[in-house]
Amino acid sequence: MTEYVNYATGEPVTDSKAPSGPINERWDKRRFEAKLVNPANRRKHTVIVVGTGLAGGSAGATLAEQGYHVVQFCYQDSPRRAHSIAAQGGINAAKNYRNDGDSIHRLFYDTVKGGDFRARESNVHRLAQISVEIIDQCVAQGVPFAREYGGLLDTRSFGGVQVSRTFYARGQTGQQLLLGAYQALSRQIAAGNVEMHPRTEMLDLIVIDGRARGIVARDLVTGKVDTYFADAVVLASGGYGNVFYLSTNAMNSNATAIWRAHRRGAYFANPCFTQIHPTCIPRTGDHQSKLTLMSESLRNDGRIWVPRAKGDTRPPNRIPEDERDYYLERIYPSFGNLVPRDIASRAAKNVCDEGRGVGPGGQGVYLDFADAIRRMGRGAVEARYGNLFDMYQRITDEDPYEVPMRIYPAVHYTMGGLWVDYDLQTTVPGLFAIGEANFSDHGANRLGASALMQGLADGYFVLPATINDYLARNPHQDPVTAEHPVVREALAETEDRLNRLLSVDGDRTPDSFHREVGELMWEFCGMARTDAGLRKALERIPQIREEFWRRIKVPGTGEEFNQSLEKANRIVDYLELAELMCLDALHRDESCGGHFREESQTPDGEAARRDDAFGYAAAWEFTGTGAAPVLHKEDLVFEYVHPTQRSYA
């Protein structure tokens, strides 16, 4: 560990693509300056897209519409199942249909501030500008957004923002937007412009002469490992929340694509910025395989409390009012139950750590609707939250109209990801990262209903414009074949890794290792982090890694459908990524957004940001497994939104 934490600081990394000038003109300027590829030449270019979520699906469809030859991959059996589908709440757009004072500038401002001043202004402004086009595009595709009786689109407010700018389709906005992108992609598949490889997982990146030229991928049905070549590679493989084992991510969401790209030279930025969502259904035991999110809109009317006394095991309805601690209302009298996600999450952890948590294992707090039902009547509560109450009841077998819900925070989103410039290009030329896979727009904390916006902005509008510039400047790259030594080496490395996993024949299952590293990360790199805790984790991770390669047991062979092998291979990467996350958290000796360092807080227990020392994005360069990475800083300059310390007391 000592060696690993002694990282070197290298040359700063700068975004050379964002134009200067007034912020609202930068995107236009960049689009104008970017070189174009003649439409007749586009079909000569192949672009690989990995992932079919909101970012990948929309990018694949749009690039194919433009005339590029797209080769696309997803590990699911169909591109329609990517985890974007599970997003509930909605998508932000600065349409100002409500005439409530919203504007592109306000969405830009809210996002920079919400990200706790750790995002790049140029990118965020572009995101806010594009937000309005996304809604137009989705409506044209037939996405059934909620509408008012007059036939116009309905919006709601979300996540403590003061304007109503969130478009939604009941509690299934992600599903509907994803199906829109999937359908557009399907049209291009039928037209022969997209070559779709479902049930195929990227396992490595091929870099030739410093440029991304292809990938190594495994057909999950036959087990065959193959290589695919292109003029550019786009990673849209999502976030890395599953490093924690339990999260709201889909079971098979994983970090392999971005981690393998990182190993091949792409810098990884702000890996410690993870978002922990306060309102999830608590775990019920060791068998728990994933966590389910409940929309945070519940905090609008529910009151959060725990018993005043430690170890009070009485049923909630028999705990009298004066023996309850409505701790958010007590600590944050002006915001109460509506404090931001990170604050609500941390407060829940604190009361549970004190021994006042409720439910199995004491890992839960009450979210009580008794007052709301008394005030508005059961009917009104049902109209507002009926589907969420049903979902809760189905999972827990408890009736939230009669007994308070139990909630607990869970890992939900990762703001960190591959470092990209304004063009969404990584530090490997020809390798682009879009959606949650990159680090670009949310800083240290993402606002509600902004993930869908970013995924679609990147895929429909940003990447298709910027990738032209790269392809136009590199029009005649040498063709790559399977015989190229770099290709053969990458293929052999992947096959060796899989064979090694199969040959250990130890006595521990892949899940047992995943759970172990996940619990370690949750304990030491979760809601609150300390120098001592992170050092402990950094000591432990290499030990787990060593044990993994000694004791892992993967049944079956590589030449068949083998879900244990898939899992084990993903854990190999989690065991390296976890180390980098802890190092990033250790080095960032400040609290900001989702990253709370206990050493860095104000006298009243709030997060203390340290702009002078840490007003940068941390981009890490890989130097070898277990070897100290090199830190490259990108200084963040705020010309339009001036940093202020958050206060919610």
Place this chain on the structure above:
Amino acid sequence: MKLTLRVWRQKNADAEGAMSTYEVDGISSDMSFLEMLDVLNEQLILAGEEPVAFDHDCREGICGACSLVINGDAHGPERTTTCQLHMRSFEDGDTIDIEPWRAAAFPVIKDLVVDRSAFDRIIQAGGYVTAPTGSAPEAHATPVPKADADFAFEHAECIGCGACVAACPNGAAMLFTSAKVNHLNVLPQGAPERETRVLDMVAQMDAEGFGGCTLTGECATACPKGIPLVSITNMNKEWLRATRKAGKR
């Protein structure tokens, strides 16, 4: 609780399959059905046997990956997806039969995993609105009556799991296909391709080897998202209308 599981095991698409019997113990009623299978698989791996392959991903009832026939019912006894089915729906000592989706158009890949790519090809045949990125008019240019928007949404909820096909004695895909036809055909955005959509999607559905519909209604009973049976009737109307119109041209 302690359970006896009879699970369909099949090495690959070409192999013969058979039911195998396993015992699992220490199952909590709070576990989801898939978490119960996780317990079985951990047990199998440690015993040096191959774990049971099954499709699953989001485990919150929305991705549509999970697909098991449990005691003869697609997604089991409750009206939900397998991942949202909990063990409290079973009794200690039960014997549970677990099989893959059974349909000619969904060949088995391994154990409980089937190939549902036929659904993707039905969508590719016309389950979209032709609206290339960048070409969209302002979203409020075309108001959509709320009733139509709600109708579209109800059908757009389909998660493409295939339970309708698995439940149908004919192995028909009418409910799946009609859900998309109804979603898009009711909207003004879907109107220009209204006829070609239904004709092409139905033709693709037939070409994939799905069975014919005899309106037994098992599909709508099994659907975890409650797509109504009348959806099929509506699609038949759309198809008839499109056929007549094509005949006049």
